[in-house]
Amino acid sequence: MLYRTAGQFKTSYKADQALFPVRQDAILLGVILAFAWVIFPFTASEFAFQTMLIPVLIYALAALGLNILTGYAGQLSLGTGAFMGVGAYACYKMVTLFPWMNPVVAILLSGFFSAGVGVAFGIPSLRIKGFYLAIATLAAQFFLTWLFEKWAWLYNYNASGAIQVPNIQMFGIYVTGPQADSIVQYFLVLGIVTVMTLLCINLTRGTLGRTWKATRDMDIAAELIGINLMTSKLTAFAISSYVVGVAGALYVFMWKGAAEPNVFYIQLSFQVLFIAIIGGLGSILGNFLGAILIVGLPVVLNLVPGALGIPISSAMVEHLNTMIIGALIVFFLIVEPHGLARLWALIREKLIIWPFPH
Amino acid sequence: MNHFTKLVAAAVLAGATGGAAVAQELFVPNLAYRTGPFAATGIPIMNGQADYFTMLNQRDGGIGGVPVNAEECETGYSTEKGVECYEKLKGEALVTQPWSTGITLQVLPKTNVDEIPIYGPGYGFSPMADGTTFKWAYNTPSGYWDAADMIVQYIEGQEGDLEGKKFAFLHLDHPFGKEPLPVLEQLAEEKGFELVPIPVGLNEMQNQSAQWLQIRRERPDYVIMWGWGAMNAGAITEAVKTKFPMENFIGVWWAGHDADLNLVGEEGAGYKSISWSFPNMDAPVMQDIKEYVVDEGLSQTNPEEMEGVFYGRGVVISAILGEAIRVAQDEYDTAEITPAQLRWGFENLDFSEERIAELGLDGMVPPFQTSCENHTGHSGGWMLEWDGEQFVKASDLLRPNVESYSDLIDSSAAEYAESNAPWPNNEECAATN
Missing domain, CATH: 3.40.50.2300 (Response regulator)
Incomplete structure (x- = not known):
């Protein structure tokens, strides 16, 4: 009833190929965007910005980058954390070497560095597949984090070995560093994430996306129908690493404010991979759903006992939290092995025929 | 839409807890x-x-x-x-x-x-x-800079002249472990001892055989350790295993945890840790x-x-x-x-x-x-020594020579x-x- 598609006739190819051929989808997206752009920013507290809104968006973007590579092009990667690190360190070097540079430009440019590194480590994918490729990307993960520790030039020979984000202004407003307001950072992150998401949706719907999907489903067949596997795989590595690199730069510049090399260890790669898998491989929406479950939900759960006035120690809350999140992950994967995005797709299909299932 | 209701709930919750009045x-x-x-x-x-x-x-x-x-x-x-x-x-x-x-x-x-x-x-x-x-x-x-200075002072008190001595600096490869390096390097230059930094990565804390192999090869007179968490137990057991003289092994105050030394008991006797607190x-x-x-x-x-x-x-x-x-x-x-x-x-x-x-x-x-x-x-602080069962004070109160690195504090x-x-x-x- 709510989701009835009857009567929505497509009278042109353009209408048929629209991003959202069903009107309700477009309305729903409009509502979501209104929440993200208007309602959240003016109602959220500093705490909500710093622990939920900003990190969920950044993790979702990182998962989106990984999803292009793993979900669309079928190349498993365990090096996401390190590629995020490349973006973050590149951005740090740029803003410290060229202090006049606009920080948003620096963040967008830093993606190109991780894209370059991603392509270099993607070359083995031309020969190896599956778990073997995962091991090759694992090598990238270990090598790059080792480099972040040993190459002192990267962190400007700082005695602590950590990178600290300087205060940078844009149009007279602080956008990075401790002086920046959360709401400013939120809008910047949201802007970049919105644009990137739109770009990725369109990329995955176009020629490139179809090439990737063909490569993913059966690379020999793809080759036989004339797809150049090298271009297909390497573009996937490049674009994925670009998005991941931008997410890494945002992660440090718009959220954390400082980072030691161990931030980019394999745990981060796994976390992003979990978001992508639980959200749904080969989907865009899934990354956001996954990030909310893995990044946002623990924060909310932490607040529940306090809000209800249940007197348990904070260490206990943490233990319970780990168990609940773990159980939820198992639950969602049993209910829908293809991730939260697929779960939503099923719900949507049921809604379309509701209340008269045939 | 379910995830947005969650987020709204989160925002409301956060607002409610943020606004709670202080008693x-x-x-x-x-x-x-x-x-x-x-x-x-x-x-x-x-x-x-x-x-x-x-x-x-x-x-x-x-x-x-x-x-x-x-x-x-x-x-x-x-x-x-x-x-x-x-x-x-x-x-x-x-x-x-x-x-x-x-x-x-x-x-x-x-x-x-x-x-x-x-x-x-x-x-x-x-x-x-x-x-x-x-x-x-x-x-x-x-x-930490006080700690580094006091440890070197203590060794000087034991050995006299430090000229030509060799100290291995076993540290966690992390901002914490790198903290004392500037002061140790400065002291090495002043007093003429050789400093060999040996980093331990966060994921090699429990298995330091490579680092201790290097220590055996270098034959340092002392090992100074900036360790934390699992790294301390790893280093202490490894030192016992490689028969490094425990009395020449000195840690920072976070490397003086009783439970780590209980693991080796008697064999750890002589291990030292600088400390600004003492359990009385x-x-x-x-x-x-x-x-x-x-x-x-x-x-x-x-x-x-x-x-x-x-x-x-x-x-x-x-x-x-x-x-x-x-x-x-x-x-x-x-x-x-x-x-x-x-x-x-x-x-x-x-x-x-x-x-x-x-x-x-x-x-x-x-x-x-x-x-x-x-x-x-x-x-300042005391040098604590593990006697096989517990830590005891092994020195009078040591005071750091803050003047010697006050320039470093200012410039950093x-x-x-x-x-x-x-x-x-x-x-x-x-x-x-």
Whole structure:
């Protein structure tokens, strides 16, 4: 009833190929965007910005980058954390070497560095597949984090070995560093994430996306129908690493404010991979759903006992939290092995025929 | 749409908790880590800290008549959780106790904006000693650079001339482990010893065979260790296995945990650790904690843990914080102080011998004083030695030669301020200098 598609006739190819051929989808997206752009920013507290809104968006973007590579092009990667690190360190070097540079430009440019590194480590994918490729990307993960520790030039020979984000202004407003307001950072992150998401949706719907999907489903067949596997795989590595690199730069510049090399260890790669898998491989929406479950939900759960006035120690809350999140992950994967995005797709299909299932 | 309702619920919840009114209490939250890879060392410290305040609440009804609320926010030593806790607590907290170098580095630049003092006893960023630059940060009673200097002093006292000696510096490859390097390098140049830094990666903490192979090859006269968590037990067992002379093995204060040495027992005898705290079970404060807290069943500790170095250190840490609150209360003549007033309290601490005795901390902490420009106090410390069963004092009170690296403190602090520009200096303090 709510989701009835009857009567929505497509009278042109353009209408048929629209991003959202069903009107309700477009309305729903409009509502979501209104929440993200208007309602959240003016109602959220500093705490909500710093622990939920900003990190969920950044993790979702990182998962989106990984999803292009793993979900669309079928190349498993365990090096996401390190590629995020490349973006973050590149951005740090740029803003410290060229202090006049606009920080948003620096963040967008830093993606190109991780894209370059991603392509270099993607070359083995031309020969190896599956778990073997995962091991090759694992090598990238270990090598790059080792480099972040040993190459002192990267962190400007700082005695602590950590990178600290300087205060940078844009149009007279602080956008990075401790002086920046959360709401400013939120809008910047949201802007970049919105644009990137739109770009990725369109990329995955176009020629490139179809090439990737063909490569993913059966690379020999793809080759036989004339797809150049090298271009297909390497573009996937490049674009994925670009998005991941931008997410890494945002992660440090718009959220954390400082980072030691161990931030980019394999745990981060796994976390992003979990978001992508639980959200749904080969989907865009899934990354956001996954990030909310893995990044946002623990924060909310932490607040529940306090809000209800249940007197348990904070260490206990943490233990319970780990168990609940773990159980939820198992639950969602049993209910829908293809991730939260697929779960939503099923719900949507049921809604379309509701209340008269045939 | 379900995830958006969740987010809205989150925002509402956050708003509700953020707006909760503060009751009559002194809210000094602690970013504790009773879970995660460092929990073994965290738990005794957190217990000591919590028990001291519980004791004050039970015995005196708090400080200045207002009970202390030393709530814990669990971080598991993770920087992300730490920042989450900081954001959650900053509206009401009088002080931030970040408990990890990573969290300190995140929170430190925000102090000038949020105006809440950071209290990082014996850890954090060594240049925090410079109160003119770091208006809101305190690493009383002693910093890492003091520790490095005292360790070298102690070795000099044992060996005489250090010319031509070789020291291996086994450290965690992390901001914490790299902290003392500038001072050690400077001392090596002055005194003519050779310094061999040997880093231990975060993921090789438990298996240090490569590092100890290098130590065997280098044949250093001493091994100085900046270790934490699982790294200490790893290094100590490896030292025993490779038959390194334990009396020539010296750790920083975070590498002096009883449980790590209990693993090797007798074979670890001779191992040393510099420390600005000492567990004195006969001190009145420990007796009071036993009487008012432990016997009442209000503590999570056990008798064995209570005798350890880390529990005693937790007590000392809370005692310093409590004293800062009291000093601030006296100065501003109000029981319910603000973070800014607590900052003043930290800056005017006077732990004289008499005051230490009044607080019942006899022999547990060396005397020290803080001031507007000196936020560390440079208390000095004792060299503790493991006798096979427990740590005992192996030296008189050592005092760091702060003058020898005060230039380094100034230049590092200035560098930090420059890279975080605009960074406000404490003008009042600069004026009185």
